[in-house]
Amino acid sequence: MIHLQNLCKTYTLNGKHKVVARDITATFPSGVSVALLGRNGAGKSSLLRMISGAMLPSSGKILSTGTISWPVGFSGSFSTQLTGEQNCRFVARVYGVDTEELLHFVEDFAELGNHFRLPIRTYSSGMRSRLAFGLSMAVPFDTYLVDEVSAVGDAAFKAKSNHVFNERMSRAGAIVVSHSMSLLREICHAGAVLEQGRLTFYQDIEAAIAAHLSNMKLNKSSLI
Known part of the structure; x- marks a missing residue:
């Protein structure tokens, strides 16, 4: 379980403020793969970095009852x-x-x-x-953080990577950021939509995708 308690994060650049987390209180359940959706620049990667411990929030707390990965595939x-x-x-x-x-x-x-x-x-x-x-x-890990990672290499290596990743997901939770709705439908059961610093959790992945597409004002077919 990962619990965000009154989480706030504001960036200041050239005197301008950008809020990516606005008093967020939400819980990511244990053992559930959750899609993290939001428009470009909404703060999805920043939220993952805060959950991983790589970035501090401006205020609020992040509580967990299990181990949390760094963003999968991050080599920096x-x-x-x-x-x-x-x-x-x-x-x-x-x-x-x-x-x-x-x-x-x-x-x-x-x-x-x-x-x-x-x-x-x-x-x-x-x-x-x-x-x-x-x-x-x-x-x-109990929860894997996945930020737009795709397997590299030839077809055989990609197949091996997907097999190992799916095996890990079968016994752990995940928070997954991806622009591929088909991928999110395949590996996630629930969803959370980040919009203007607010996070809304949905128990059903389809409900989360529908809310995200409504925010984006795009037809579902254009993101598949």
Whole structure:
């Protein structure tokens, strides 16, 4: 369970204020995959970052009864001077998981070969993405945060990524940001719509999508 209590977040840039969270109180239930919907710039990624702990709210609290992932596939926190293996060892220690099991999973999943033991600064963007996605899947969380992540690589690698992701989702909850309504319908059961700093939770994904499309004033067919 993740509970947002009177959550507020305001950005100030060049003297102008932008509110992305306006006194939000809402609960994301345990073990449920929830689509987070909203127009571009509504603050969806900011809300995920606050839930993950990477960003502090202006005021309010975020309470949880389980473990929460960093945004799945995010590679921006890697130390580029360290190898892929060394970055994975660091994450294993931080999250208290078996280091050797994590290393074995990520090395096998990411298919980096000898590059796994080379500095990340030598990686292509695709290699970084495969390492980041594999590391995200290697640590068991109660809730996964997913922000517009799609599997990279060839068809076989994408199929493997989707299989692992779906397996994780079968025994954990998630908060998923995506512009693909078909994807959200496939993996989410409930939805939450962020509009002008207000968050409305819907038990049914179709009700959430309908509310979002109404806000966007677009035909459903244009987003499928």
